[in-house]
Amino acid sequence: MCGIFGIVQKSGAVSPKEMRALIHALYRYSESRGKEAAGAAFRFNGTIEVYKRAVPASEMIREKGYRQLLHRFLSAPDPVKAFIGHSRLVTNGNQSNAANNQPVSSEGITGVHNGIIVNHEALWQRHPALQRKYEVDTEVLFSLMGHHARVCGSLPEGTLKAFGAIQGNASIAAFSEFTPELMLSTNNGSLYIARSDDFLFFTSEKYIRDKVLTKVFRREPGSCSLFQLEPMQLLLVDLTTMKGQVAADGLSIQGHILNGKRIPVTDASPKGTPTPVIQTGSGPDYKSFDLYFEKLQKRVDSLRRCTCCLLPETMPFISFDANGVCNYCAHYSRIQVRGRDALFQTVEPFRKPGKQQDIVLGASGGRDSTYALHYAKEVLGLKPIAYTYDWGMVTDLARRNVARITGQLGIEHILISADINQKRRYIRKNVSAWLKQPHLGLVPLFMAGDKQYFYYLDQVMKQNKIDITLYAENQLEKTHFKTGFCNIEEGGGSIYYDISFFKKLQLPWFYLKNYAKNPAYFN
Numbered sequence: 001m002c003g004i005f006g007i008v009q010k011s012g013a014v015s016p017k018e019m020r021a022l023i024h025a026l027y028r029y030s031e032s033r034g035k036e037a038a039g040a041a042f043r044f045n046g047t048i049e050v051y052k053r054a055v056p057a058s059e060m061i062r063e064k065g066y067r068q069l070l071h072r073f074l075s076a077p078d079p080v081k082a083f084i085g086h087s088r089l090v091t092n093g094n095q096s097n098a099a100n101n102q103p104v105s106s107e108g109i110t111g112v113h114n115g116i117i118v119n120h121e122a123l124w125q126r127h128p129a130l131q132r133k134y135e136v137d138t139e140v141l142f143s144l145m146g147h148h149a150r151v152c153g154s155l156p157e158g159t160l161k162a163f164g165a166i167q168g169n170a171s172i173a174a175f176s177e178f179t180p181e182l183m184l185s186t187n188n189g190s191l192y193i194a195r196s197d198d199f200l201f202f203t204s205e206k207y208i209r210d211k212v213l214t215k216v217f218r219r220e221p222g223s224c225s226l227f228q229l230e231p232m233q234l235l236l237v238d239l240t241t242m243k244g245q246v247a248a249d250g251l252s253i254q255g256h257i258l259n260g261k262r263i264p265v266t267d268a269s270p271k272g273t274p275t276p277v278i279q280t281g282s283g284p285d286y287k288s289f290d291l292y293f294e295k296l297q298k299r300v301d302s303l304r305r306c307t308c309c310l311l312p313e314t315m316p317f318i319s320f321d322a323n324g325v326c327n328y329c330a331h332y333s334r335i336q337v338r339g340r341d342a343l344f345q346t347v348e349p350f351r352k353p354g355k356q357q358d359i360v361l362g363a364s365g366g367r368d369s370t371y372a373l374h375y376a377k378e379v380l381g382l383k384p385i386a387y388t389y390d391w392g393m394v395t396d397l398a399r400r401n402v403a404r405i406t407g408q409l410g411i412e413h414i415l416i417s418a419d420i421n422q423k424r425r426y427i428r429k430n431v432s433a434w435l436k437q438p439h440l441g442l443v444p445l446f447m448a449g450d451k452q453y454f455y456y457l458d459q460v461m462k463q464n465k466i467d468i469t470l471y472a473e474n475q476l477e478k479t480h481f482k483t484g485f486c487n488i489e490e491g492g493g494s495i496y497y498d499i500s501f502f503k504k505l506q507l508p509w510f511y512l513k514n515y516a517k518n519p520a521y522f523n
Helices: 016-033 064-075 120-126 138-152 155-165 206-216 286-301 340-350 367-379 396-409 420-436 440-463 480-484 501-517
Strands: 003-010 037-044 047-053 080-088 104-106 109-117 168-176 181-186 192-195 199-203 225-228 233-238 244-248 265-267 359-362 384-390 412-417
Touching: 003 016, 003 109, 003 168, 016 064, 016 080, 016 199, 016 206, 016 412, 037 064, 037 109, 047 064, 080 109, 080 168, 104 138, 109 138, 109 396, 120 138, 138 155, 138 168, 155 181, 155 233, 168 396, 192 206, 199 206, 206 225, 359 367, 359 440, 367 384, 367 396, 384 396, 384 440, 396 412, 412 440, 420 440, 440 501
Parallel strands: 047 265, 359 384, 384 412
Antiparallel strands: 003 080, 003 199, 037 047, 037 080, 104 109, 109 168, 168 181, 181 233, 192 199, 192 225, 233 244
8 A cells, every 4th residue: 555664774874865865765666655645754863753744755855844854864973763754545544634644653653554454443442541643544553552562561562462453454664662673564565674784774565675775775685685574574673783683473572671761752744734625505406306317217217128138228239139138148158167277277387486476466456356366375376466556546445455355365465556636637627528528438538547557567567577467357247338339349259358450440530539529638
């Protein structure tokens, strides 16, 4: 979902100039995972200072307040300094309320979170003693971490207990306000780390880590230790010695007791948030709506339908025989199923050794792709990456469904986020243009913005050196009507898009004619 990243360095490990370049590169690369807000937490001079804004990361890092805070951080004489950052895709908690943006502070934990906790409301009800301040789901995870850490006296054990209570997926980076430590933990493996004796940085994706390491940090991969935190592992980094220890579910790290003096957390973000504009006016005429829909329902009820599949007579190129059965049913040929063994043989050459991921699956949050993720990992024995392209019309329920399945199965989830506000403006422009001269054949223009899904899928495969993807689709879900309303009849073959070359030429000609009739489409 979101992008999280950070750096820990001993004094003198890299120059301030190089450190600034690394931080800003992490923001730029991670912005692909969320562009709706950004934030940072710097730990130096005995305090944790937070800066966050409801703007894209590339815009936030140019702000005066952020640059001043970064300068103080880079100039500080601390023997070890640490920074964590966040590039947000909004799920729970509107970004216009600054408190909902990250980093989030609760119960002595200040940190950032990537993922969705789908049972956060139930967890608040289950723990009434915890004080809730924000809307964002991250808060309940950090509250539980701090609560359990104080009860058991160990931040690692408190973190693992908190992760055991949540449903959904979560990768976190957090400072303890009681101990000089940085905690990294994940339940789906979306944390990648590069580490040497005096320097460490982490990212949400392997590609981002490797790109920053070689292109910005200018280090060869063999010059430091590269690893991925596996699901239900955590890494605890001592911010006085740079020593780190890894623990897994059910194991604790000894000697890290919460008995230190609390470190103050200050918010350096600009104060004040814009007040939403509420438009007023006379309400809709519901009586007119009722009359309209009553007439519409009568028309719908009177439509002739196929006696077999129920397709209506408004379907393009439909015809009915003497028994009322449509031509789509008459020409239907049964899907030939090749069986599980054939699928095993198909994917076998693409399997990779060890823990290397070997397949990318598109995850929409619907039934088909959710089942496919389960099938690929649990039945085929593959090691998948789940991929989602969020272009502004991915629903909150879909995001939660992906969080549930990837968290439960321990599958890394790479979400590429478009500039969602911009995409929605484009949709509005196309809808407004369409309303001037409505035509059913032009309705697909509303969804034109999601077609970059295929481009970014290809990029994710290349970045992770994976040669195979798996589509989970329903072969009965034909969409002939899309071209049919353009007066182009598709063939009746067994594949999805079996339109001929000549008919492919007809499609742009159809659109060009309608663009010429309605210049509002040139937007």
